[in-house]
Amino acid sequence: MEDTQAISYYSPTFYQNPYERFQQFIEKGEIHRVKFPSGVYGWLVTGYDAAIKTLKHPNIRKSHKVGNAQWSKLASVMPEPQHTRLQQHLLHQDPPRHTEMRSLIMEAFSSSRTEQFRDKITTIVHQLIEPLIESGECDLIADFALPMPFLVLSEVIGLSEKHRKQFKPEWCKAVQPLSPNHPGRAGYLNLLDELESYIENIIIESRGGDSDRLIVQLISARDNNKLSHDELTSMLFQLLVAGQEPVTNQIGNAILALLEHPEQLEALKQDATNMDNALTELLRYDGSFAFTTWRFFNQETEWLGQTIPAGETIIVALNAANHDPAKFSCPHQLNFNRKRNKSLSFGYANHFCPAMPLARLELEISIRAILHYLPNIQLACDIKELDWINAVLTRGLHALPVTYTSEL
């Protein structure tokens, strides 16, 4: 049934400048009835305090079983049997199972272990940037930000050389399902089949390997009955596929923000000790995980002045919360000296991104290298010509063409 109160806000102009639209939402209130591109009706939370309270609400659930019939029909479109086999990872679990599964990966992504990869990540970044220096121009997404996260992830989760070579970048599109009547559906199903066989082969061929490797640890958790087979394949799917795109997009968003603010870019180049604050601010200013994934209330709940039926979709607009003037003064300004900059770029509460230290380290090393090796970097097109990815949760660019002087 058509819901005439619901706002449909996704459009090409929305992607050009979502912050203007978010501002209008925030002025109207903390929660809004919306129609998502899938046709699903649900709720969008935009205020910072409301976002925090929602993400830790005791009635909030992630399990797809809690979603109502409209959501299951229109939005949960990964087909069976892959839906069952690949959709049991952390973002679809609730405590206590979520806590048990999450504990299996936390050590591998801890700050101290991540720091041990600094030299390796630096080498990967330099190997990708060096061939770009001479030409004086490149597409920073295709030539750098796209390949880099997979190479890093392979090291951190312990993907063997053989499996690295077999990985097809197009498998990352598995997280963007095409509906059953979409002309590209057959191609999408084929991609899922290939990805599933790849993951099954990783499990068979990595079993009993070096126990330092996260992949081997997860397989032995399965062998010790701490994970079901479907939970294992889902977790590997999530680590391999979902951990790449936000890093790629965040590099693009951060470099674009710096190109739009040449004084801050120059200041950061001169005083790289401010990198930590700069990174926090770049993540707040234009985060790549613009919205959380789906959530549902497990029972009818009075929330932020609305009565929300059980199973209706709730999404938190992280980038709107990060630009809430009640929390951040002059929120649309890029300010590396902002105090108490507690943004929600990596989410909040139970599902807070476990790989934040890794993502920040990748960003830090990448930004330092780009500013150092690609001097006088500038946007090679009009900013209005930039093509933003048209996806529900994502904030990122298809391409970021830049020029720079080639001598060092």
Ligand code: HEM
């Ligand atoms: C700049 C890069 C990144 C950003 C901005 C980011 C952001 C986020 C956010 C906002 C969430 C929570 C989503 C929600 O609550 O619905 C999340 C969860 C997650 N992220 Fe990241 N992420 C990044 C990089 C990575 C990387 C490199 C990995 C490594 C594989 C990763 C693995 C995960 C996992 C496994 C979860 C699910 C955690 C759970 O449900 O308990 N992320 N991320």
